[in-house]
Amino acid sequence: MAVPPRFFxxxxxLDTEMPGRYLLRFFEDLEKTVAAFHAAALPLGTIDKRVGHGTDWDQFLSSGLMRDKAFIAVLTPYYPTRLNCGKELGVFLLRSPKLGVTDSGELTGVSNVLPIRWMTQEAYAVNNVKDALIPEILRLVQDGPADDLHDAERTRAxxxxxxxxxxxxxxxxxxxxxxxxxxxxxxxREMGELPPAADASFDTAKDAFSYDWRLHFNGAPSDPNCLPPVPAAPSALAERPGALNSLVAFYITKRAYTVASVRGEFSEHLIAESFSGVAAATDLDLAGLFxxxxxxxMDEGLNAFHAATQLPSLLAHLASLSSAHVLVAVVIDPDLWPVAPGAYNDGLIDGIVGSQNWRGPVLRPIFDGSSAGANLPPRVVTLPRTPVERVPVLRRVFVESRGEALRTSSRVNLESKRLPLLRGVGGERP
Incomplete structure (x- = not known):
């Protein structure tokens, strides 16, 4: 008797908590289609939503990882940042009999893993570098159906x-x-059977995105140089942000981050947003904020750029971008401002926050251990700790920022560009 084609x-x-319920609908539809193609009985999918009340969730999910035939990885910007996602992938990857790794960190010989790109192709670009957010370890794994070009309808789909x-x-x-x-x-259906894992537990599972796969296979660790690795001379030039369709967020922080391999003329340097390999040096709070x-x-149709520059030149960059009707924001680490007079910023941050030479919000996130602050200027927006609360606040701020930019852009030449239709929170598809 054939083994049921179960998939994890x-x-x-967080992606299932976004409005619309499209992720769960996709899961249900895929499960029914797999069942129909295999003449198998439901249920066939292992998903955390099916962990019953009082059930040992570790045992339930680990059992699926140890025995299910296929692994569906729904790739979103959040996916590589979640520890449980990394552990789930790590357990399943180790079942691949021919698993290996290249010198540059991509995994080879990956069996029965199907990455699914959930968002638009722009969502995986950072500073307009294509696929920057696709985890390095999965870059050799095909993340969509193959097209043999023999069926026009299939090709369009x-x-x-x-x-x-x-x-x-x-x-x-x-x-x-x-x-x-x-x-x-x-x-x-075409996948071969994988050997089951002997044992698995979330307590001992390796996070696939932070695990040193080169050390695992070759006994040679990755370069341990730390915080943050900076390219000596970025060669590629990032696309310049467009009027009313781009957001440049400038970060004032002493936390670790990785400088991007592309450079921008509108900032001293750009910040890489990647969650595997070299960018593991990025502070975890910052990575989540990025x-x-x-x-x-992206939810509001804007291209996002993460940038940083020396404080004395920041105001000039903000004023220049604002005059070009590019949306800008200043993100200030709560550990750095507000502070006592004569401390780190020496009044420079106060001058940037209070300046009328640029338009846009000042964003002050709350990290673990930091306070919300008190008596802050009106343009300062305090961001909640959790992504579920933080993303809607950011979306509202970006809608308001673009509205302000539009009100002052009557003379700007938009060159017939199609501007994004900002939906705002609650503006998703029914």
């Missing part, structure tokens, strides 16, 4: 998925969505 559905919990992401394909009754589900179900700011910007 790995996702960042796959092109739609690659362009818009699966989230924007989830629409029951649409032919392109049915085609994509069928292609994924066929792919699972993801939330970019996610909120």
């Amino acid at each position: 559905f790995s996702h960042a919990r 796959i092109e739609r998925y690659r362009r818009t992401g699966m989230q924007n394909c989830v629409s029951r009754g649409r032919r392109y969505y049915t085609i994509l589900l069928e292609l994924l179900a066929l792919r699972i 993801a939330d700011i970019r996610s909120a910007a």
